Amino acid sequence: MSLLHPDEALARLLASAGPLGTETLLLAVAAGRIAAEPVHARLTQPPFAASAMDGWAVRWADMPGPFRIIGESAAGHGFAGHIGTGETVRIFTGAPLPAGADTVIVQEEVHREGQIAILSGEGPPTIGAHIRKAGQDFAEGSSVITQGTRLTARHLGLLAAAGHGSVRVLRRPRVTLIATGDELVPPGTRPGPGQIISSNGVMLAALFTAAGAHVTDLGIIPDDSSAIAAGISGTEADLIVTIGGASVGDHDLIIPVLQGLGATLDFWKIAMRPGKPLIAGALGSTRILGLPGNPVSAYVCALLFGWPLVRALGGRATELPTIRAPLAVALPASGNRRDHLRAWLLPDGSVQPAPAQDSAQLAALAQAEVLIIREAHAPPAETGETVTCIALDMFSDVA
Numbered sequence: 601m602s603l604l605h606p607d608e609a610l611a612r613l614l615a616s617a618g619p620l621g622t623e624t625l626l627l628a629v630a631a632g633r634i635a636a637e638p639v640h641a642r643l644t645q646p647p648f649a650a651s652a653m654d655g656w657a658v659r660w661a662d663m664p665g666p667f668r669i670i671g672e673s674a675a676g677h678g679f680a681g682h683i684g685t686g687e688t689v690r691i692f693t694g695a696p697l698p699a700g701a702d703t704v705i706v707q708e709e710v711h712r713e714g715q716i717a718i719l720s721g722e723g724p725p726t727i728g729a730h731i732r733k734a735g736q737d738f739a740e741g742s743s744v745i746t747q748g749t750r751l752t753a754r755h756l757g758l759l760a761a762a763g764h765g766s767v768r769v770l771r772r773p774r775v776t777l778i779a780t781g782d783e784l785v786p787p788g789t790r791p792g793p794g795q796i797i798s799s800n801g802v803m804l805a806a807l808f809t810a811a812g813a814h815v816t817d818l819g820i821i822p823d824d825s826s827a828i829a830a831g832i833s834g835t836e837a838d839l840i841v842t843i844g845g846a847s848v849g850d851h852d853l854i855i856p857v858l859q860g861l862g863a864t865l866d867f868w869k870i871a872m873r874p875g876k877p878l879i880a881g882a883l884g885s886t887r888i889l890g891l892p893g894n895p896v897s898a899y900v901c902a903l904l905f906g907w908p909l910v911r912a913l914g915g916r917a918t919e920l921p922t923i924r925a926p927l928a929v930a931l932p933a934s935g936n937r938r939d940h941l942r943a944w945l946l947p948d949g950s951v952q953p954a955p956a957q958d959s960a961q962l963a964a965l966a967q968a969e970v971l972i973i974r975e976a977h978a979p980p981a982e983t984g985e986t987v988t989c990i991a992l993d994m995f996s997d998v999a
């Protein structure tokens with residue numbers, strides 16, 4: 601089987617991957633979700649001209665006063681009358697500007713004597729000072745959110761101010777995780793002879809949740825065809841991600857199980873390291889991604905293929921952040937697979953590959969700040985040569 605270029609594999613995976621549908625959510629639970637449609641304001645904000653300061657509402661033409669005090673306008677309790685020549689109304693921040701007034705003088709610049717307000721400071725520089733005009737934030741009918749916006753705290757505040765209590769968002773992809781292997785025991789337990797802890801489940805659940813998925817982790821299923829088949833066929837998901845058993849050993853059961861279930865199937869050997877074996881397929885409308893079991897291979901495959909796939913299904917951008925940085929050390933020529941070297945950044949901005957590059961070494965992966973990309977068949981690289989890196993520290997793999 602020839603090796604498939606990772607970019608080609610990603611392009612094939614994303615070719616038909618798009619948003620899955622929509623749902624309407626209360627604003628209180630819509631944080632981080634993707635707006636399914638443009639949203640327009642149902643209200644004008646501010647709804648009326650309002651004072652931006654505590655002070656005195658006057659007519660600019662009457663400056664510099666003095667002014668006869670005829671009433672008060674507070675937030676929620678406006679002044680019903682009209683300001684005439686030489687008159688002023690005591691006004692507070694957020695209160696409606698009385699009819700006839702066009703300027704506010706801040707209270708620090710006014711001295712009050714009985715029913716007369718006298719300018720004691722420089723006064724406002726222009727007509728309209730300290731007034732928020734009606735609609736200066738947004739007008740009814742204007743666009744406040746564009747389709748595809750990831751709803752941050754700020755967007756939720758804007759939606760609420762614009763008269764919305766709920767918002768239509770894209771449905772989150774449902775991802776089911778299945779780890780296979782007789783040797784696996786759950787995190788928090790002590791492995792017996794020949795056993796290892798299934799670390800991949802929690803790792804990938806966090807990564808896919810950060811990508812916007814709703815993750816169901818089915819935990820560990822032994823190397824048993826009928827148990828794996830029952831796990832796969834018994835789950836309702838948009839994407840099933842299996843971990844382990846992706847290779848060609850006698851106990852690598854994912855492909856025969858999927859074939860037995862009637863899945864359409866591609867098995868690729870990808871020209872990358874770590875993470876050569878990858879299964880892609882579909883069972884009805886459920887997509888399937890079979891990741892290799894070695895923890896670093898599982899993470900890098902999940903990052904390069906699973907993360908963009910989940911993001912595409914959730915209507916999110918699929919590009920991983922990259923940086924260009926000089927090498928802190930020379931590197932030998934690379935082999936026939938694209939390398940993703942776990943590395944960190946030195947204070948001078950150069951990238952230093954970790955000494956540990958085995959696909960089962962999680963400690964170096966956890967410490968890594970970048971993955972240096974070395975294309976297949978790249979010639980030796982000298983110290984200082986610029987390389988492209990996936991910037992692990994420029995995005996979050998936890999929600």
Ligand SMILES: Nc1nc2c(c(=O)[nH]1)N[C@H]1C(S)=C(S)[C@@H](COP(=O)(O)OP(=O)(O)OC[C@H]3O[C@@H](n4cnc5c(N)ncnc54)[C@H](O)[C@@H]3O)O[C@H]1N2
Pocket residue numbers: 779780781783784796797798799800801843844845846847848849852875876877891892893894895897959
């Ligand atoms: N003859 C060949 N052997 C292998 C090839 C090959 O092309 N020909 N490819 C190698 C490469 S590269 C990789 S990567 C692995 C992938 O193997 P599998 O996907 O079948 O994974 P397993 O054999 O099930 O496990 C590999 C390794 O990872 C550990 N593991 C599995 N699941 C988990 C988990 N949930 N958490 C933590 N660790 C896990 C497992 O115990 C093994 O140590 O195949 C090579 N072999």
Ligand code: MOO
Pocket residue numbers: 872873874875876877892894896897959
């Ligand atoms: O795909 Mo494997 O990661 O080279 O061990």
